[in-house]
Amino acid sequence: MTTPIDLIREHLDVLERSVERTRADGEVEWRTVMSTTERIHSELARFEGVLVNFLRASGRSWTDIGDQLGVSRQAAWQRFHVAVDEAQAEADRLDRASS
Secondary structure, X not given: OOOHHHHHHHHHXXXXXXXXXXXXXXXXXXXXXXXXXXXXXXXXXXXXXXXXXXHHHOOOOHHHHHHHHOOOHHHHHHHHHHHHHHHHHHHHXXXXXXX
């Protein structure tokens, strides 16, 4: 199973190779660099959501999460509550299906 961390590593490898080629021949592979950077950003955001979901399921408060992100409790909740609620609903559905 490919994890978000695996995907981020793959994208970082592509980015590193693009930068190395740019240095070698002087041509900027800007399309590859920009699209790869965007994929890394997307995977990091997805991973952050997975992590927040795990932290909430482990009993961490929105205040704890906000403090670690450098934002208020309210800002953390606004940013992640939909994903956390959806993950909880899916877990509940799976529990009911297995019962």
